[in-house]
Amino acid sequence: MQIKNKTKNLIVSKEVIIAKNFYSRLKGLLGKENLPENQCLIIYPCKSIHTFFMKFPIDAVFIDKNYKVLKILKNIKPGKTSSYVKKSWAVIEMPVNTLVESKISTGDELLLLSDNI
Template identity: 45%
Template sequence: MKNCSILKNDKVLFSEVKLADRFITRLVGLLRTAGLSENQGLLLKNCNQVHTFGMKFSIDAIFLSKKGDILHIEQEMKPGKVSPHIKKAYWVLELKSGSCNQHQLEINHCLVVRQ
């Protein structure tokens, strides 16, 4: 899986983000992960809904437009949940639970993906 970084206003927020841009990497997602550190995440391409079935920890899920605008945020998604379907989302960024509050991320903020 490729790595990328997520930036806001030219500041790196998350430096160890795996890019899930293929069927199998999107299918497996974070299932084989025991947890995420402060700077880790998973970025799902061509995605507008996620679930946490089979996961062992809660996540924050950020739904982004193709150009990186935050469209919707699901904070503290516990295992066994399904997010809403966000029609215009192109990316979903899955992060350690609490990351959105820590970085004060809100709807309409813009994030940049650096590969």
């Protein structure tokens, strides 16, 4: 799967991991040494995140059920928590420094693309 920014017509991430059950959401990125470039983790349902016990910083995008970008957090260091985003349905965790204005901005619409499209 890939994530495409529909608004800007570009691929944001080429490899998507989905965490939707209790265990996968609980584990998230714990135990990983890093998050490779062009890879991301989508956690849903999710209205806030933490980076306790993580070994590296991340960028995060909070989206609603229509994949509209609600909030962007950059360079979240280990041991931190995000604010609660009331209208958030999911969070996309990405490698640090991925979220530059040219890729994703608040209000953009994203798409989740299957590999066989």
